[in-house]
Amino acid sequence: MLHSYPPELARLVRERWDEVQAVGSSRLPGLSALEELLSICYQASLLREEERPVTFRLILGDAECYPADAGPPWGLHRLMFTHARPLDAHELRRLSPAIKYHRALIGVREDGRGGFEIWGLLHSGPRWLHAAHGGRGSWSSLPPWALVIRASGPGQLAVARGPVTLGELQGGRITGPAVDVFEARWLSEGFEEVHAELTALHEEARPLARTPGAELDPEVTRLITWQMLKRLITTIRRAHHGGTLVILPPGEVGTAAGLLRIKYEFCEGEPRRRYRTLILATMDALAGRSKAWAPPSAAVGWDIYESSTDPHLVNLDEAVSELSTLIAGLADVDGAVVLTRRLELLGFGCEIGGELSEVPSVRRALDMEGMRYSIEPTETVGTRHRSAYRLCQHIHGALVIVVSQDGWVRFVTWKEGGVTYWDHAVTSGDV
Known part of the structure; x- marks a missing residue:
């Protein structure tokens, strides 16, 4: 089921994707697939897990894109599930308490059947926040080509290419990236x-x-x-x-x-x-x-x-x-x-x-x-x-x-x- 906001956000992301200069390349899903991915994230953000809000960061890309021997604070620690899990709102709800918003991302890839699956997680640590929040040691370990979706509260989504935000849904409003x-x-x-x-x-x-x-x-x-x-x-x-x-x-x-x-x-x-x-x-x-x-x-x-x-x-x-x-x-x-x-x-x-x-x-x-x-x-x-x-x-x-x-x-x-x-x-x- 598609919700009214995700299709508009998906169109904005597609329009702005190539405006961000990135080393490396990543194929953005087709418009309908991107709408479905954002709709799942939007629905998950409206749920609660044992009275806690559902918040998460999701990154789209194959697990093999990330080295097996890296980890915070200088890289991403890749952990793969033995069996991939189908992506849906309730799976995101169940995972969100364990894969902390500030420190880790849920790894997702296309499943080859028109949908998406969860292959594991990437532990980033919290340094990605320093650039915006202040402090030494600000460094983004996110690859500049990756599609990243942040769900920070009910109905609140931000979509980025690597560390660069392309569009946001906040309070029922879809906007382009705000000015730093x-x-x-x-x-x-x-x-x-x-x-x-x-x-x-x-x-x-x-x-x-x-x-x-x-x-x-x-x-x-x-x-x-x-x-x-x-x-x-x-x-x-x-x-x-x-x-x-x-x-x-x-x-x-x-x-x-x-x-x-x-x-x-x-x-x-x-x-x-x-x-x-x-x-x-x-x-x-x-x-x-x-x-x-x-x-x-x-x-x-x-x-x-x-x-x-x-x-x-x-x-x-x-x-x-x-x-x-x-x-x-x-x-x-x-x-x-x-x-x-x-x-x-x-x-x-x-x-x-x-x-x-x-x-x-x-x-x-x-x-x-x-x-x-x-x-x-x-x-x-x-x-x-x-x-x-x-x-x-x-x-x-x-x-x-x-x-x-x-x-x-x-x-x-x-x-x-x-x-x-x-x-x-x-x-x-x-x-």
């Missing part, structure tokens, strides 16, 4: 001045070091900051309370003082600037401790930071993680958490001034840079979103990240003449 705002040029440009400050401070300190360190790739500071923000967003999403992060240009803090009523404001001083202290310490440690083994002519980049097992760097990364957890927890109180672009923590429980004029409509970005957009009225959105729109209309340098109770993430800012928002892509990992 952290890849947008406009966001990087907004933090350029702050990251240049950090680089200058690090360069000033290099000659004073006992052992002059290696040169750092300037991208490192940006990527560490992005990891911090991703961790913040992920922690707020997992609380299922929702929250708002207001991020101001350092020079606009005075301007915002009359517009933001911060109930719990922190004292000026080093403690509220802890992120800056930690990232400078990370830069210094990365440069100093990498000199002995980094290529002589190469700048030390993100790949070295991400893979380093140096105890001092590991401790600094843990300190950044703890800080992000602290800040995200402050969002559980009604009102926004307020930071600067240096991620200096000004306070929380902030009310955005109600006297600011309403914004009757905003731009919904249709691409990464907001060059294409549609106009949407604001009367149907909640208080969090309307407050964000009002602030960004008044302070053009403000960036507001709104996390809804249901986990949706929206970036809001002023861009080229209007308040614009992006719905940010989130990995369906919080199940």
